[in-house]
Amino acid sequence: MSEQVGGEYPRTPLLEVAELTVHHGQLCAVDQVSLSVRAGEVLAVIGANGAGKSTLLRTIAGLHRPTAGSISFEGDNISKLATHRRVRRGISLVPEGRRLFVSLTVEENIKVGAQSAGPGPFNLKAMYELFPWMPERRHQKVGQLSGGEQQAVAIARALVANPKVLLIDEVSLGLAPIVIERIYEFIPRIVDQGVGVLLVEQDVTQALAVATRVHCLLEGKTSLVGVPTELTPAAIEAAYFGSDVAHGAAEGPTS
Amino acid sequence: MKKVRNLDHGADSLVTVRRSRINPLYTLIGAVVLSGLLTWAPWFLPAADVSILQNFFILVIMATMWNLLAGYAGMVSIGQQGFIGLGAYAVLYFAIKGVNPFVAIPLAIIVCAIIALPVTYLLLRLRGGYFSVATWVVANTAMLLILSFTLLGGGTGAALPGLVNLSPDQLNHDRYLSTWFVALVVVVATYLLLRSRLGLVLSSVRDNEVASRSSGTKVTSTRRLIFIVAAAGCGAAGAVLAISQPFIQPGNEFSLSWTAQMLFVSMIGGLGTIEGPILGSIIFFALQQWLQNWGAWYLIIFGAVAVSIAIWQPRGLWGIVRDKFHFELLPVGYRVNDATREPVPRKSDGPSWRSRFARKKDGPESVAT
């Protein structure tokens, strides 16, 4: 997949996060994290529970105010933009725990997402092609769906806004491995359309398989940055758990 | 500078705990002097001022109770006028049955507490706005039930018997002293209640109900106790209201405007502080006297101020005073002065004016240990 990045899409990043710091009250959840996402690539943010991954994503989406640092999108500083305006600019988040509208049907959920959509390839029809089971169940309330199906609806709801950058938070949470695999099959198809994907994942194997680049967080700080093929399991383990950092593991490729 | 001190003494020695910056002895002396003056007031103040003071104490009782309910236990009741009315009518009932009205005051308080107990089983299952409007329905129902007793005067009301054989001067003195005494008991009792273990439970519930529930705090029974205490307190306010008026009427005793006043007063003074409702009551009476020829405008202005305070300065006036000067007259919590956790100034070239100021004030406590 990293081959695609080469010529097809511009090299300048769509989304650029610089020295971002976020506090939850007294607690510093994200500490001076910098990263960037380009069109057509997958950046996977990995890290243990409580490393600040979700907070990072939610701050990029506009749900938390950063204490310091900046978030730029297509060259504009969007740090102070309201969440719904960021969606209209082209940043969509698939939130942790799916967060579907429970009193709405499958189709209505997706239509809410499409209501402030920009131009692009994704619409309701495209979603029904992407997830063939959907059309015949579109009038069901989302509560009647399985966990995997709900996750698909959540992704579809975010996709129909035609984002340029799609943020995905813990897509595998609470799902069976076979279901997770099926969900991850869709990610290359999304990236093929030129969307930049920033995904947060606790399941490192899954993240490495799909990612163009990896960014590991440890207690809110960047502990490792690199390309999956160039990283050793030991280096990743050290960055993930924070053990052994002093023993040279951090000297692994940080490109 | 800070680091050196840490190394010298170790982290633990820098933490001090005390209730307030003010020596409790001074507060106590001040309180005793003030109480003496207020008890003596009818002998040196003109009758009109004594009557204002008396109404002021009634408002202090109500506001203190509402503050206990909403400020400490998070229950926004808009039905406290129900217990004010019940307290007043309980006094009337006992007086009709031949009990001295002044003796009937404690009886009325007990009656209100007893009535409040079954009511809690209905109301405490409700949250937020549900609870609020349901308290109002309960108050409304109480009024309608009282209306149907012809013995108590029905809709037209009744005069309180048992006060005619006192001389006007004696009556005014007794009214004032009983009101002042009830107010004193209510404020002191609330203070002691909040200083007890219960105060700790309440602040944990206020900060995080789920967490305190799961750590074994009996949230519901604490709420129940507070609701009953507030009902008894408002019953006390109603009881002294009854003896201070020649005539008792359902439309007056059960009026929603009592709740409006107690709510505005504690909001402006500062919810969640003992001093707040008292300060709020002083401001309320000042404004009322100042705008006495302007009809209901004092209530409109007061309400507008209360709404603004709720939105922009929810800790109220006393909260501002307390935060600015670290100053409490009747402290119910503890202040932890932890020198090791004080924010270290960012600049390394000496402390800024603000932090130097803060250190100067914290200094003796840190050094003393």
Place this chain on the structure above:
Amino acid sequence: MIWVNTVIEGVLVGSFYALFACGLSLMFGVMKIINLAHGDMAVVAGYTAIFLVPKFHLAPVWSFVVVVPIFALFGYVLQRTLLQKAIDRDPFTTLLVTFGLSVIIENLLLEIYTANGQSIDIGVLISKSWQVSSTLTISYFSLVVMAVAVAVLLSLQLFLSRTGTGRQIRAVSDDREAAQLCGTNYRHIFGIASAIAFATVALAGIAYGISTEFFPSSGGANLLFAFEAVVIGGIGSLWGTLLGGVLLGVSQQLGAHFSPAYQVLGGNILFLAVLAVRPQGLFGKRTEM
């Protein structure tokens, strides 16, 4: 026969309560707030109809043409400013603020228009009635109010289920944050829900002003009935609100049947009984509490 009359009268009064209550129910459903000034808004609508509408040279019966749009705008603006500020703090503040508003409005009306009763005079139209039997007459006006109530609830239901904005309103009431993540400006949606609620309460206020004399202090009792109707029916369900209003009306009429003094008491008793047995209301979901 007397029981049938009582029930019919209850249904007529109850549908009026439902008209009163649907805005309260909508605001609670979408914003999770109880507007304690809801009843006072209806009274303000009544005063607006009396003192503003004549300036437009309209017959009083058409006053809703002027008052309803004004109230919709007023609702939107009040929500986007004061109420939103309160909601941003916490539900506690919202209660304090709306209660404060209620007291301020009541006393302002008292200062400006005195404590005298007012009513909207639509002339002979109010006295026309339908003689059903020797013991039962139904005024045309109460039938009109019932028709308006049903029409309002029906169109609100259709608006919420069929339109894009209605879908966004439901989405926001399910999950405010997720709706933001779908590009919905939830504050704007709150404003729209408020606008609808204020428009319906303006209608209710005008109907109230036509059918009876009202005072600056009438808002409280109206809020009480509206809230009782909403709770009995179950918050969040519009048809539940209609049923709640009707049940409230019927139990009030039954109370009045024993003694005029027991009219309101009858409603309160039903309300308290519902709270004791089924606090989520007849149509409500447990979680909505």
